[in-house]
Structures are given as C-alpha cells and as structure tokens.
C-alpha cells in the first residue's frame with residue numbers, strides 16, 4: 001500500500017499547477033517528479049508530506065488519509081526540502097544533533113558518524129555559515145543517515161550543488177534505501193539518482 005494519492009490538484013493564485021494526479025508507491029518504489037521551474041514540483045511534494053492541503057483529492061499512507069494518520073505518517077517520513085534548513089551559527093554536528101529530525105535529539109557521536117559518511121569529518125566543528133554550498137547540502141543530506149529506519153523519503157532537489165563523488169555516494173544511499181524496501185519521491189533537474197520505477201512530469205503539457 002505505502003504512499004498513494006488520487007485526483008490531486010493544486011491551485012496557486014489564478015493558476016492550476018496540476019490536477020488529477022494519482023499514483024501508488026509500495027516498498028522499493030521510486031517516483032521521480034520532473035518539470036521546469038515553477039511547474040509545481042515543490043508544491044506537489046509539500047502536499048505529499050502533509051505540509052499543505054490539496055485543492056482537490058487526497059494523499060494516503062498505508063491506505064489511510066493523512067488527516068487520519070498524521071502522527072504515524074510523520075514518524076515514517078523524512079522530508080528534505082530544497083532549502084537546507086540549517087542554522088548557520090551552529091556547528092555542522094550541532095545542526096544534526098539538534099535539528100537532524102524534527103523533535104528528536106541525537107548524540108554528538110551519531111552526528112559525527114553521519115558527517116563522516118558524507119565525507120565531512122573535517123568540517124564537523126565548523127559553523128555551517130563557513131561551509132561551501134555543496135558542503136552545506138551534504139550536511140542537510142546527512143539527515144538521511146539518521147532516518148534509515150524511516151521508510152518514506154521525500155527529497156526536493158537532493159543532488160543540487162553536489163560534486164560527482166557526493167552525487168555517487170547519495171545515489172548509492174538512495175539505492176540501498178530502495179533495496180531495503182524503502183519508498184522514495186524525489187525531484188531533480190539533473191540526470192541523476194536511482195532509476196525510478198515511476199516518473200511524473202509536470203508542466204504545460206500537464207501531468208503524465
């Protein structure tokens with residue numbers, strides 16, 4: 001069952017960004033959402049996370065509408081938005097320990113371990129404001145290592161600003177997540193990421 005939606009529509013101002021979107025994802029499935037700037041990818045991901053309400057349709061987790069299973073749904077979800085959501089004055093490890101997953105405090109050792117796996121051991125004690133854009137993105141993505149037990153990962157532009165090495169390592173991590181029965185929804189403008197089992201294209205041509 002996993003994540004499903006039907007007849008989803010999103011209106012912003014006078015524009016209907018998309019309508020009548022439906023899909024169903026089970027364990028091991030990856031949905032890649034594509035479309036040009038402003039086509040509605042982030043808007044769709046926010047609906048899928050329950051951060052915004054659809055103008056039509058509904059999103060379900062394990063067959064229940066989000067309205068009926070919100071706490072359970074959020075305990076099973078990792079959402080990484082396009083913005084990195086890091087505190088620039090906090091050290092890299094502190095960002096993960098205090099802001100890794102909402103409402104959960106992680107140890108310094110856990111935070112260090114995640115940073116090491118993202119190739120950032122040397123930057124762990126630096127304030128995030130001093131890191132490069134790609135390094136900040138890696139700190140944000142280090143949250144994936146904290147969320148290995150969470151089945152549903154929804155990632156908005158996870159590959160932006162990453163160099164080739166980091167891109168390969170994140171792709172591997174996502175592949176491992178899927179191989180372990182996880183679910184993945186992601187957007188990207190790049191030719192990157194694990195092979196999707198489904199693709200959704202937003203834009204003038206409409207969803208397909």
Ligand SMILES: Nc1ncnc2c1ncn2[C@@H]1O[C@H](COP(=O)(O)OP(=O)(O)OP(=O)(O)O)[C@@H](O)[C@H]1O
Nearest residue numbers: 012013017035036037038039040041042043044082
């Ligand atoms: N709360 C809002 N009120 C009015 N318009 C909005 C709102 N949120 C988003 N929009 C508009 O909806 C459109 C889609 O935005 P969205 O961020 O979903 O696009 P996107 O496909 O993720 O774009 P990009 O590839 O540039 O990240 C944009 O034109 C944006 O200005």
